[in-house]
Amino acid sequence: MMDEEKNRTAVNTEEPDAAVSTDNAGTAVNTEETGTAGKLNKDAAPEEKPAASSEKTERRLSGKARLAHQNAPQSDQEGQRPEQETPQVHLGTPEETEARKQWFSGLPAGMLSYVIIIAAVLIGVFAVSFITGHWKYHGYRVIYTKTQEDTVSADYCSVEDSILRYGTDGASLMDRNGEILWDVSYSMSEPDVALRGRTIAIYDTAGSDIVICDKTGQIGTASANRPVVKAEVSSSGNVAAIEEDSANAYIEYYALNGKQIAEIKTSLDNPGYPLDLALSEDGNLIAVSYLSVSGGQQQTSVRIYSFGSAGQSQMDNQIGEFDYTGKIIPELDYLEGSDLLAFSDDGFTLFSGSTVPKEGKTVTVTGDIRSAFCDEAHIGLITEADEGYTLHVYNADGRQSLEKDFDYSYQTMDYTDGEVTLYNNSAFCVYSLSGVLKFDGSYKGSVSFIFSLGRHRYGVVREGGMDLIQLG
Numbered sequence: 444m445m446d447e448e449k450n451r452t453a454v455n456t457e458e459p460d461a462a463v464s465t466d467n468a469g470t471a472v473n474t475e476e477t478g479t480a481g482k483l484n485k486d487a488a489p490e491e492k493p494a495a496s497s498e499k500t501e502r503r504l505s506g507k508a509r510l511a512h513q514n515a516p517q518s519d520q521e522g523q524r525p526e527q528e529t530p531q532v533h534l535g536t537p538e539e540t541e542a543r544k545q546w547f548s549g550l551p552a553g554m555l556s557y558v559i560i561i562a563a564v565l566i567g568v569f570a571v572s573f574i575t576g577h578w579k580y581h582g583y584r585v586i587y588t589k590t591q592e593d594t595v596s597a598d599y600c601s602v603e604d605s606i607l608r609y610g611t612d613g614a615s616l617m618d619r620n621g622e623i624l625w626d627v628s629y630s631m632s633e634p635d636v637a638l639r640g641r642t643i644a645i646y647d648t649a650g651s652d653i654v655i656c657d658k659t660g661q662i663g664t665a666s667a668n669r670p671v672v673k674a675e676v677s678s679s680g681n682v683a684a685i686e687e688d689s690a691n692a693y694i695e696y697y698a699l700n701g702k703q704i705a706e707i708k709t710s711l712d713n714p715g716y717p718l719d720l721a722l723s724e725d726g727n728l729i730a731v732s733y734l735s736v737s738g739g740q741q742q743t744s745v746r747i748y749s750f751g752s753a754g755q756s757q758m759d760n761q762i763g764e765f766d767y768t769g770k771i772i773p774e775l776d777y778l779e780g781s782d783l784l785a786f787s788d789d790g791f792t793l794f795s796g797s798t799v800p801k802e803g804k805t806v807t808v809t810g811d812i813r814s815a816f817c818d819e820a821h822i823g824l825i826t827e828a829d830e831g832y833t834l835h836v837y838n839a840d841g842r843q844s845l846e847k848d849f850d851y852s853y854q855t856m857d858y859t860d861g862e863v864t865l866y867n868n869s870a871f872c873v874y875s876l877s878g879v880l881k882f883d884g885s886y887k888g889s890v891s892f893i894f895s896l897g898r899h900r901y902g903v904v905r906e907g908g909m910d911l912i913q914l915g
Contacts, residue, residue: 579879579881581915583884583913584915586910586911598634600636600894601859601894601902602616602643604618605658606902607643611634613626613629614626616660619896619900624658627654627661631645631646632647632649633648633650634647635647637675639677641657643656643657644674644682646667646671646674650671651666652667653667655676655699663700664701665697665701666701671685672685673720675721676722677726682697683697685731692716693708694707694748696729705750705760714744714746715734718733718734719732723780724777727797728750728777729748730794731775732774733745733746734771737768740769742766743772744764744766745766745767745772745775753797753798762798763799770789771787772786774786774815781795781800784817786824789812790805791822792804793805803841806841810833811826812826813825813826813832819839821836822838823863831848831850833847834847834863834874844876851865852867857893859897860895862874862875862895863875871884873914886903888906890904891904891905891906898913899913
């Protein structure tokens with residue numbers, strides 16, 4: 444995926460005397476009714492390789508109403524109000540009306556009550572969903588604060604509704620209330636993480652160690668054969684990695700117990716330098732985007748490998764290859780099952796199929812892509828426009844659901860659970876996928892990065908500590 448721009452911070456996990464503080468209320472800027480949304484900053488191809496760069500890894504609904512006017516008939520007598528026709532409500536023929544009465548009267552009393560209850564529940568769910576989606580917040584409260592002594596040795600991210608803190612000497616997982624669920628010790632020079640639901644792979648981008656965890660703690664380890672450039676993890680804990688030495692790059696695949704499943708050697712000539720890889724949730728499919736130069740032109744090859752039955756009889760387990768001249772594809776993501784998303788420098792392409800992959804819809808946008816994001820049901824792009832940016836949101840099949848211009852000076856984006864958080868070092872805003880500006884406010888201190896924990900709770904890593912806040 445296009446790498447999100449991160450600012451690293453270290454946190455002393457020692458809690459202050461008051462675990463929950465509601466006195467530290469944030470000051471929010473007035474919410475605007477027609478704000479806009481969205482982003483994920485992405486960076487792609489490494490330096491001194493074939494040049495490729497981008498920055499790694501909603502829908503406003505508008506409607507029109509028409510009101511028809513009819514001229515009232517003129518009265519025969521001046522000053523007298525004309526008679527108005529009583530609107531007639533047609534419920535069908537008398538026979539149809541009688542049939543409906545008999546149908547309802549024929550229902551058992553319990554069945555009729557059941558139908559009424561189901562209808563009421565559905566109406567309630569719709570009402571809550573509508574209100575939640577359009578609700579706007581005007582401030583926040585600090586639930587708790589973790590102090591820190593330095594600002595470079597630890598990073599944070601959300602793992603479902605929990606907070607992962609990882610640094611050079613270990614990692615810890617905290618719940619929403621700041622209680623530590625587990626600690627894992629290791630020694631890494633430059634740790635990074637890959638997530639798949641509740642499964643976590645922590646790997647050293649300057650070394651070969653890989654630590655695999657879930658919400659219960661450490662569940663496996665692997666030792667890479669070379670320094671790891673990028674890694675992805677499946678829900679079962681298998682890890683696929685791009686590794687490189689001074690001469691070549693390799694695609695390595697490891698099981699949860701650390702055993703090597705497969706190795707694919709690559710070179711700049713054939714098939715190219717691996718920009719990104721994606722691992723399906725079940726671990727059966729790996730997709731890799733390779734960049735090469737031929738005839739003075741950059742070209743990208745997307746290759747798909749199967750480690751299930753479909754790839755057993757194929758060379759290097761390869762079951763699909765798609766080549767693009769003059770195009771760079773810096774990020775790949777598996778959405779659901781075998782559905783693959785390839786972000787390019789001018790849009791995205793969809794693929795599907797676990798036996799014989801096929802190319803699906805391609806979407807092209809104008810303007811340089813600043814940010815991109817996705818989940819199982821949505822695909823989003825933020826492009827640069829003449830004034831500000833344009834947010835494009837699509838369904839998982841490539842149908843567009845939103846195109847919205849906005850002007851917000853942001854540095855980084857986080858996307859979680861249908862909400863886009865844009866932030867800079869002193870403020871942040873939150874948009875729904877329907878384009879509703881749910882919050883727009885300043886924040887105390889210098890913000891390093893912000894991540895969503897769902898239910899309108901956010902972790903804010905700032906100079907001097909990390910705050911867990913809730914919008915209100």
